[in-house]
Amino acid sequence: MPRAQRPARRPARPAREGAASQRGRDSRPAKAPATDGPVLELDVERIAHGGVAVARHEGRVVFVADAIPGERVRARVADASKDRFWRADTVEVLEASADRRAHAWPEASVDRAPERRAGGAEFGHIRMSRQRALKAEVLTDALSRFAGLERDVVVEAVDPAHAPGVDADAGTGWRTRVRLHVDRDGRVGPYASRSHTVVPVETLPLATPELQAIARLSDRFAGAESIDLVAPAGGAPELVIDAPRRSPLIHEEVLGRTFRLDRGGFWQVHRGAAATLALAVQDAIDADRFDPRAANLDLYGGVGLLAGAVIDRFGETVRITSVEADERATDHAAANLSGTIGAHAETGRVDRWLERLDAGADRLLRDRLARATIVLDPPRAGAGREVVERLAALKPAQLVYVACDPVALARDLGTFRNFGYDLETLRAFDLFPNTHHVEAVARLTARV
Numbered sequence: 001m002p003r004a005q006r007p008a009r010r011p012a013r014p015a016r017e018g019a020a021s022q023r024g025r026d027s028r029p030a031k032a033p034a035t036d037g038p039v040l041e042l043d044v045e046r047i048a049h050g051g052v053a054v055a056r057h058e059g060r061v062v063f064v065a066d067a068i069p070g071e072r073v074r075a076r077v078a079d080a081s082k083d084r085f086w087r088a089d090t091v092e093v094l095e096a097s098a099d100r101r102a103h104a105w106p107e108a109s110v111d112r113a114p115e116r117r118a119g120g121a122e123f124g125h126i127r128m129s130r131q132r133a134l135k136a137e138v139l140t141d142a143l144s145r146f147a148g149l150e151r152d153v154v155v156e157a158v159d160p161a162h163a164p165g166v167d168a169d170a171g172t173g174w175r176t177r178v179r180l181h182v183d184r185d186g187r188v189g190p191y192a193s194r195s196h197t198v199v200p201v202e203t204l205p206l207a208t209p210e211l212q213a214i215a216r217l218s219d220r221f222a223g224a225e226s227i228d229l230v231a232p233a234g235g236a237p238e239l240v241i242d243a244p245r246r247s248p249l250i251h252e253e254v255l256g257r258t259f260r261l262d263r264g265g266f267w268q269v270h271r272g273a274a275a276t277l278a279l280a281v282q283d284a285i286d287a288d289r290f291d292p293r294a295a296n297l298d299l300y301g302g303v304g305l306l307a308g309a310v311i312d313r314f315g316e317t318v319r320i321t322s323v324e325a326d327e328r329a330t331d332h333a334a335a336n337l338s339g340t341i342g343a344h345a346e347t348g349r350v351d352r353w354l355e356r357l358d359a360g361a362d363r364l365l366r367d368r369l370a371r372a373t374i375v376l377d378p379p380r381a382g383a384g385r386e387v388v389e390r391l392a393a394l395k396p397a398q399l400v401y402v403a404c405d406p407v408a409l410a411r412d413l414g415t416f417r418n419f420g421y422d423l424e425t426l427r428a429f430d431l432f433p434n435t436h437h438v439e440a441v442a443r444l445t446a447r448v
């Protein structure tokens with residue numbers, strides 16, 4: 001039976017986002033978009049990073065929401081505060097793309113006023129194959145602009161075998177974590193796009209069927225701030241009112257491995273994402289370059305998902321250290337990897353941890369690092385120049401970079417190139433159907 005829990009006291013607000021994305025990076029502006037801006041007729045040219053498309057009005061770039069490249073739309077200007085570009089929301093489609101479809105989440109549809117559209121499904125009006133093609137374009141464009149790499153990318157759908165309950169054709173039923181917000185009247189819903197306005201909803205089609213069943217969307221939660229819905233693979237779905245900072249343990253199961261974690265801790269959101277990424281990392285590692293006795297690393301390791309994937313591919317003799325900033329997650333990683341003698345989990349910020357490693361490494365350790373495979377899965381901002389420089393200086397045999405932001409990935413690949421590491425393989429996955437988000441897994445090796 002699903003359980004509903006309420007802590008005795010209101011906790012500090014956890015640093016997590018709304019329904020649009022739940023990977024722990026916040027890009028919401030503080031203000032609600034204008035509702036009285038001018039309406040423009042626009043020819044939509046191409047897709048941009050961030051789920052909007054590019055059009056032009058009197059020479060100025062206008063980023064348009066809820067449009068598809070090739071369409072002609074009427075769009076209301078929501079933000080004209082910048083000289084270089086404006087933001088606008090489609091209010092009417094004058095010439096529709098052949099790829100336009102009825103929105104996967106009617107409460108996010110262009111039929112509603114922009115400020116009443118549920119956020120978190122900004123590609124829901126686009127056919128699935130075109131959604132993936134647009135995500136591929138964004139990735140290709142970012143690689144070209146920020147890394148100087150000309151490369152075509154295919155965005156792969158999640159294998160249905162790893163995603164029971166997910167409707168792959170509609171891109172629905174996949175979200176195992178949903179954060180909803182509560183308005184002043186106690187009504188519950190996601191924020192509207194780019195705002196803090198709560199949009200009460202009656203449906204949550206992107207959520208897994210078990211979360212849809214327990215969501216209590218017509219209830220009033222007077223005095224509460226947020227509602228979290230969590231559907232772990234290894235237990236009952238839960239509805240949590242105002243999640244406490246310290247949350248109880250849950251279990252996730254991935255390809256025969258069980259992971260324990262905090263209910264409020266980081267975990268991949270799509271029902272099939274953890275398996276997809278574990279397999280993709282296994283696949284990305286070049287076995288000829290892999291040395292189980294080397295000082296292998298799993299950076300930004302969370303509760304040890306990807307270290308576990310490395311061990312599962314290469315066996316229990318693997319030595320690997322998982323590094324993660326969150327102490328609770330590190331504790332779980334230590335427990336989750338405890339079956340492997342050579343696996344360790346350490347708490348630390350990757351930049352500082354690498355600095356200490358570099359300062360203290362003797363010749364033997366440097367040799368083990370030079371034979372290492374380093375997996376890194378940073379948050380949305382990417383690893384950044386300092387971490388990339390430090391990693392390249394260790395001269396590892398190969399790196400496997402898991403990325404949830406195409407521009408951050410491309411920037412870091414550009415830096416890696418400057419320090420002698422080239423992109424060898426790249427795959428991309430549609431782990432966030434009906435949103436603009438895309439995940440990529442890249443292998444880098446030293447230029448010879």
Ligand SMILES: C[S@@+](CC[C@H](N)C(=O)[O-])C[C@H]1O[C@@H](n2cnc3c(N)ncnc32)[C@H](O)[C@@H]1O
Pocket residue numbers: 023266267268300301302303304305306323324325326329348349350351377378379
């Ligand atoms: C995208 S998640 C990946 C987690 C894990 N690889 C997985 O797939 O479950 C990024 C992780 O990095 C951690 N993190 C964020 N910034 C960090 C930093 N500077 N140093 C170490 N860990 C960090 C977060 O707490 C989070 O667990």
